Amino acid sequence: MLRFALQRLTSLTISLIVASMVIFFVIEVIPGDPAAYMLGMNAQPETVAALRRDLGLDQGLFVRYLAWVGGMVTGDFGTSYTYRVPVSELIMARLGVSLPLTVYALVLSTLIAFPVGLIAAARRGSALDAGIMGGTQLGIALPNFWFAMLLVLFFSITLQWFSAGGFPGWDAGFWINIQALTLPAVALALPQASILARVMRSAVIETLGQDYIRTARAKGLTSRQTVVRHALRNALIPVLTIIGLQFSFLLAGGIIIENVFFLPGLGRLIFQAITQRDLIVVESVVMILVFAVILVTFLVDLTYAAADPRLRRRA
Amino acid sequence: MSLISVENLSLDIYGTPILRDVSFDIAQGKVFGLVGESGSGKSMTSLALMKLLPDGARRSGRAVIDGRDLFALDEAAMCAIRGNQIGMIFQEPMTALNPVQTIGDQVAETLVVHGVAKRAEALAIAREKLDRVGLDGARFPLDRYPHELSGGQRQRVCIAMAVALRPRLLIADEPTTALDVTTQAQILDLLRGLVEEEGMSLLMITHDLAVVSGLADHVAVMQEGRIVEQGPTEELFRTRAHDYTQRLFAASAHRPAREPTVTDEILLTVEDARRSYALPRRSLFGTAPKLEAVRGVSFTLRKGESLGLVGESGCGKSTLTRAILGLEDLQGGSIRLFDREPVKPGMANALRAGLQVVFQDPYGSFNPRWKVSRLVAEPFHLMPHPPADARDRVNDALVEVGLRPDDADKYIHEFSGGQRQRIAIARALINRPDLIVLDEAVSALDVRVRAQILDLLARLQETHGLGYLFISHDLHVVRAITDRVMVMKAGEIVETGETEAVFANPQHPYTRQLIAATPTIPAQWQMQEHA
Numbered sequence: 001m002l003r004f005a006l007q008r009l010t011s012l013t014i015s016l017i018v019a020s021m022v023i024f025f026v027i028e029v030i031p032g033d034p035a036a037y038m039l040g041m042n043a044q045p046e047t048v049a050a051l052r053r054d055l056g057l058d059q060g061l062f063v064r065y066l067a068w069v070g071g072m073v074t075g076d077f078g079t080s081y082t083y084r085v086p087v088s089e090l091i092m093a094r095l096g097v098s099l100p101l102t103v104y105a106l107v108l109s110t111l112i113a114f115p116v117g118l119i120a121a122a123r124r125g126s127a128l129d130a131g132i133m134g135g136t137q138l139g140i141a142l143p144n145f146w147f148a149m150l151l152v153l154f155f156s157i158t159l160q161w162f163s164a165g166g167f168p169g170w171d172a173g174f175w176i177n178i179q180a181l182t183l184p185a186v187a188l189a190l191p192q193a194s195i196l197a198r199v200m201r202s203a204v205i206e207t208l209g210q211d212y213i214r215t216a217r218a219k220g221l222t223s224r225q226t227v228v229r230h231a232l233r234n235a236l237i238p239v240l241t242i243i244g245l246q247f248s249f250l251l252a253g254g255i256i257i258e259n260v261f262f263l264p265g266l267g268r269l270i271f272q273a274i275t276q277r278d279l280i281v282v283e284s285v286v287m288i289l290v291f292a293v294i295l296v297t298f299l300v301d302l303t304y305a306a307a308d309p310r311l312r313r314r315a
Numbered sequence: 316m317s318l319i320s321v322e323n324l325s326l327d328i329y330g331t332p333i334l335r336d337v338s339f340d341i342a343q344g345k346v347f348g349l350v351g352e353s354g355s356g357k358s359m360t361s362l363a364l365m366k367l368l369p370d371g372a373r374r375s376g377r378a379v380i381d382g383r384d385l386f387a388l389d390e391a392a393m394c395a396i397r398g399n400q401i402g403m404i405f406q407e408p409m410t411a412l413n414p415v416q417t418i419g420d421q422v423a424e425t426l427v428v429h430g431v432a433k434r435a436e437a438l439a440i441a442r443e444k445l446d447r448v449g450l451d452g453a454r455f456p457l458d459r460y461p462h463e464l465s466g467g468q469r470q471r472v473c474i475a476m477a478v479a480l481r482p483r484l485l486i487a488d489e490p491t492t493a494l495d496v497t498t499q500a501q502i503l504d505l506l507r508g509l510v511e512e513e514g515m516s517l518l519m520i521t522h523d524l525a526v527v528s529g530l531a532d533h534v535a536v537m538q539e540g541r542i543v544e545q546g547p548t549e550e551l552f553r554t555r556a557h558d559y560t561q562r563l564f565a566a567s568a569h570r571p572a573r574e575p576t577v578t579d580e581i582l583l584t585v586e587d588a589r590r591s592y593a594l595p596r597r598s599l600f601g602t603a604p605k606l607e608a609v610r611g612v613s614f615t616l617r618k619g620e621s622l623g624l625v626g627e628s629g630c631g632k633s634t635l636t637r638a639i640l641g642l643e644d645l646q647g648g649s650i651r652l653f654d655r656e657p658v659k660p661g662m663a664n665a666l667r668a669g670l671q672v673v674f675q676d677p678y679g680s681f682n683p684r685w686k687v688s689r690l691v692a693e694p695f696h697l698m699p700h701p702p703a704d705a706r707d708r709v710n711d712a713l714v715e716v717g718l719r720p721d722d723a724d725k726y727i728h729e730f731s732g733g734q735r736q737r738i739a740i741a742r743a744l745i746n747r748p749d750l751i752v753l754d755e756a757v758s759a760l761d762v763r764v765r766a767q768i769l770d771l772l773a774r775l776q777e778t779h780g781l782g783y784l785f786i787s788h789d790l791h792v793v794r795a796i797t798d799r800v801m802v803m804k805a806g807e808i809v810e811t812g813e814t815e816a817v818f819a820n821p822q823h824p825y826t827r828q829l830i831a832a833t834p835t836i837p838a839q840w841q842m843q844e845h846a
Contacts, residue, residue: 211410217367219425220398309460310351
């Protein structure tokens with residue numbers, strides 16, 4: 001198991017190095033001067049020259065790459081050109097919203113999808129199964145911003161249980177923020193839960209057709225015991241894969257929901273940075289997202305190995 | 316005294332009749348053999364007794380054990396009986412165990428779900444049971460996972476699981492069909508021993524008459540959902556009262572009439588062929604250990620000759636076959652066609668056309684979306700231009716293998732396993748090859764179909780002067796169809812010679828072991844052979 005983890009860790013590091021090179025050099029090969037690009041068409045030559053110095057563009061390519069990577073390793077991502085604050089501060093503040101929101105949405109999605117998928121699989125072909133499949137189809141088809149607006153109409157305006165948007169900040173206390181994140185998390189979770197429930201259902205159905213399920217029944221296990229003890233863990237691998245993908249997607253993909261609920265998240269940051277041509281922020285946020293995706297993939301790999309002994313070889 | 320008596324068991328699945336009036340008694344401590352071809356209802360009979368039938372099943376009749384009718388019990392009561400009163404093992408040990416649970420937990424689970432023991436105690440009992448089925452604690456600790464065991468070892472785990480609670484009846488559904496002969500012999504010995512020691516009854520389901528002859532006290536023959544004949548084993552084997560039983564016996568002992576005309580023309584030369592694979596590294600920086608799959612194999616095959624290659628799984632047969640088909644490179648030695656042209660990946664298509672193959676699985680070796688005409692004509696792609704009379708040649712090939720020309724417009728799912736194998740042979744014949752590799756080509760077929768295919772192969776060999784490389788684990792079949800035979804073990808040919816001579820007087824200890832392990836119907840029972 002340790003060896004497996006080490007192997008994965010090595011490939012994680014290599015992926016990160018390759019990704020950082022790609023991100024850095026793609027921005028470098030954009031035609032024209034990054035400083036001129038950031039400042040727009042009407043910039044004064046002196047301003048461009050100053051920015052070039054600020055950005056270190058007068059130095060060699062390789063030196064700048066090393067400086068950029070070295071900075072990131074020590075937590076120094078440079079200074080945002082538009083916000084005039086260190087990028088690391090910006091990212092940390094935004095992650096403080098996006099990360100809890102993602103985890104919240106993912107937990108909700110998993111909590112909904114597991115039982116729903118299991119029930120649909122266990123009652124395959126029944127009216128309940130048909131209903132669940134129809135419901136998940138709808139959950140995937142409905143745009144989540146539309147669903148978010150419905151949530152706001154009902155829970156914020158009619159019932160007044162939740163605020164319609166905004167984020168008080170973690171200094172204001174834990175529960176008030178959780179409350180602020182609840183509707184966005186539900187809106188994000190619903191389509192994900194629909195996808196996950198379908199994956200869960202088909203994975204469990206496939207597992208239930210395996211020979212070892214018949215063996216378990218022949219040992220005297222009830223059908224419920226068979227599902228819980230034998231089918232569930234075997235069905236988990238495809239489900240874990242989807243959960244991993246969903247995490248990466250939600251981390252930056254919640255931009256529309258962030259806008260609907262006025263949340264200062266990572267998605268909005270990157271959107272603003274792109275419109276304002278703040279390449280330093282774009283570069284850094286993209287790197288952070290890549291890091292998150294690779295890290296989650298690593299964790300998913302480790303859970304695979306925990307779930308399936310065939311993946312961890314005995315040394 | 317009878318332990319279980321089944322009375323008038325009938326079964327329909329979604330309205331299709333599966334079983335009709337099946338009645339039999341299994342005596343306490345005796346082995347009851349249920350034989351028949353695939354689809355005859357053997358497995359459904361056993362699943363009916365376990366009440367583990369598929370959806371849409373409607374059953375009638377009674378199955379009485381200890382005065383209680385199993386069919387009248389509810390699901391909860393049945394759960395208490397499964398694994399406790401009646402244990403069951405299945406055909407495919409490779410998939411019968413949960414891959415993510417240790418073998419100890421899986422054996423212990425039988426005890427735990429029936430409330431006989433808590434986990435710790437159950438594991439201790441599991442250890443005893445695994446010892447009993449021949450998996451000692453030193454080599455097979457409880458925390459082993461199924462993927463670390465071979466097929467035979469996994470079947471032993473399944474047996475330990477099924478007998479952990481000393482059930483009164485053990486149902487074994489083709490328990491050795493997926494295993495090699497020597498492993499089969501060991502598992503049959505184990506089952507025999509368990510029956511004797513534990514006083515357990517055994518319902519042995521198999522298609523193999525030789526297996527039941529050596530094991531069962533009582534035999535029933537099933538055909539199309541009915542038991543056509545049953546009785547004490549020796550009596551049934553000697554008399555063979557029912558017409559179907561006679562046909563079954565005749566087919567299983569069938570040897571096609573062959574008059575091979577072996578020429579001197581050499582088709583295939585294999586010289587000192589070597590192939591090894593790198594295994595996973597043991598440590599991070601160590602060199603990867605090698606598995607030498609084929610270690611210096613040499614032989615020649617002449618036109619019109621039928622050469623057998625026998626050996627157990629893992630002996631290197633498949634690797635050698637792939638190399639002979641030019642699908643994989645060798646690392647040493649050479650393979651040549653007509654003693655000139657080297658066989659290798661990337662060899663000329665025209666050369667490939669002379670070398671065709673028929674595989675084991677008649678279900679997996681066809682594209683289901685193509686019509687038969689296209690499937691059979693596919694080897695034409697090896698020629699620079701497809702012949703103008705392609706369609707006629709497809710029709711001729713179909714007729715030659717005993718099908719009709721209008722079968723060309725059908726899809727593969729419309730055919731039975733035996734017919735599909737005929738189509739595979741037609742496909743192999745279409746380019747008029749010199750050499751056909753038959754890789755376990757009749758292993759998946761029922762005995763009567765197998766006899767027909769063997770006859771077909773013998774006839775085609777004579778009319779076309781074909782060379783056959785006949786690869787099989789089934790010694791009976793190899794003896795029936797080959798002129799010479801090679802015995803392969805651990806990547807090497809350990810014995811080679813005229814087939815009859817090798818079987819009558821095996822020289823190598825491994826050949827002797829193989830022949831001894833092969834179940835056979837006692838010769839004296841066959842005296843009253845019906846013509």
